Amino acid sequence: MSELIEKLEFFLADRGIYMLTLILFAVAVYGMIACGNYMKKLMCMNMMQVSIIFFFLTFGQKNGGTLPVAIDEVLSAEAYINPLPHALMLTAIVVSLGTTGVGLALLMRIKDIYGTIEEDRITGDGGKKQ
Amino acid sequence: MKENKSRKKLAAGLIIVIIAVGTAAVKIGAFLPTIGDADTPANSYVANYYITNAVKETHSYNIVTAVLADYRGFDTLFETCVLFLSALVTMMVLFGKEKVPKMPVKNLAEDKYSAAFGGDIMDASFRIVVPIILIYGIYVLFHGEISLGGGFQAGALIACAYLLDRIIPSIRMGRGKIKEETALIIASMGAFFYVITGILPMFNGGNFLEFAKLPFGSSLAAESIVKLHTAGILMIEVGVTVCVMGVIIAILEVVLERTDFDE
Amino acid sequence: MPILLLEGLLLIAMIAIAAAIILGKKLLAATVIYCGFSLIAMLLYTVVGAADVAFTEAVIGTISTVYFIIAIKSIKGKRADDERK
Known part of the structure; x- marks a missing residue:
């Protein structure tokens, strides 16, 4: 049992986590294309964002490293995990909130003009405006 | 329906x-x-310099804040501008x-919408939670350099x-709300x-x-120069805080004013 | 439990939640599940070691969910809780 866990862990460290992240990204892309409702497309866009941010953050992990906050004195550079991806992804998350706001405003205008937010009804019968 | 099926097949093929x-x-x-390796190219060049020299040069114990606000402060300026642009x-x-x-009501007991939305429990409990959240927010702002947190x-x-104060008492009580133009002006003040x-x-x-060359006090001793870094980081964080607050309130008010809660 | 196993488990949970959002029928239920997705993402960021990012994701995920719910009410009107899709 314990050697099974070791094999699994080695597989995950080598390639497994990247494959799982890629599968989550692919599921979210499928949702963006195949969902008929525009709200769900927006939610799938945010899920794509989460998978990309996690992929970025895995590059900073170190075996035996701790949080990048120096308590009393700075230990050697190997004892802290890499702080550079954290700083870049922090702003990315807040900007995604702004993108969601713009998307929802556009949805409200689409509802005014077309009367529905289902993609089949908008593009199916020629997109009749109201 | 035909279009939906062909689109689903295309999407499934693309995913595979x-x-x-x-x-x-x-x-x-x-x-x-390999995950967890300490010798990858991402962990080698600049990141080691940031880790070993952040506390000495910027007097900030949180290395992520030191990278975000001091070493890469120029990037954060434009991210703040992008946030303001999205609200605009x-x-x-x-x-x-x-x-x-929305027609105003005198008190919450008369409003049928608020009575359906949770009633007395929400009305009594949000008044306790809101000041605690405010104090925690200001605490996180000022402790961004010592522990986790930031602008x-x-x-x-x-x-x-x-947001709690705007939604839970009746939507129609127009007291104490910030107009959308005012919120946008607040956001622009933060970036400014x-x-x-x-x-x-x-x-x-x-x-x-x-x-290091901020015109506060005299920069004679070496310690003062490091403290000027602290002052600079604090001013940047206050700017970012005000901008983010203005953006979130502006987007909320824009959408909330044009929603009908009565039908 | 070793950290990489925990990451793998949380990623599998996130894939399951993503499938539930895509295949669901009601829109309001999908929004509530989206809030759960944000919570699992925050746990994942904490396990990797990015505590600042997890803090930000917790607050921003809540506000984003509230935006979605207000937009659903604005678009659907009266029948927001019992209309399909």
Whole structure:
């Protein structure tokens, strides 16, 4: 049992986590294309964002490293995990909130003009405006 | 229906191609590093310099804040501007839509909407939670250099407190709300304060956003120069907080004013 | 439990939640599940070691969910809780 866990862990460290992240990204892309409702497309866009941010953050992990906050004195550079991806992804998350706001405003205008937010009804019968 | 099925087949085919190509590339190619390794190219060059020299040069114990606000302060300035731009675009898109007038009520007992929305429990409990969230937000702002925190989290927390106060008492009680134009002006003031922090060292002989030459006090001893870095980081964080708070409140008000809660 | 196993488990949970959002029928239920997705993402960021990012994701995920719910009410009107899709 314990050697099974070791094999699994080695597989995950080598390639497994990247494959799982890629599968989550692919599921979210499928949702963006195949969902008929525009709200769900927006939610799938945010899920794509989460998978990309996690992929970025895995590059900073170190075996035996701790949080990048120096308590009393700075230990050697190997004892802290890499702080550079954290700083870049922090702003990315807040900007995604702004993108969601713009998307929802556009949805409200689409509802005014077309009367529905289902993609089949908008593009199916020629997109009749109201 | 026909279009929906063909679109689903196209999407499924695309996904299988992505997974197959990606899995093959990940398994065959050796260009992705092992997770947890300390010798990868991402962990070697600049990051080691930041870790070993952040506390000495910037007097900030949180290395992520030191990277975000001091070493890479120029990037954070433009991220703040992008946030403000998104709030502006939201207002512009919804500008032509009519606002839904909400008739004011005198107190919460008369409003049928508030009675259905949770009633007395929500009304009594949000009054305890809102000041705690506000104090926590300001605490996180000022402790961004010592422990985890910073400007973005603090701005979002303060906007969260406003959101609770806006939604839970009746939507129709028009007291104490911030108009959308005012919120946008507040956001622009935050970004402007950030730019002023960048321009101030230029009057003293330094570059843009060079905190060692801020014109506060005399810069004789070496300790004072490090404390000037602290002052610069604090001013930047206050600017970012005010901007994020303004953006979240502006987007909320723009959408909330044009929603009909009565039918 | 070793950290990489925990990451793998949380990623599998996230894939399951993503499938539930895509295949669901009601829109309001999908929004509530989206809030759960944000929570699992925050746990994942904490396990990797990025505590600042997890803090930000917790607050921003809540506000984003509230935006979605207000937009659903604005678009659907009266029948927001019992209309399909």
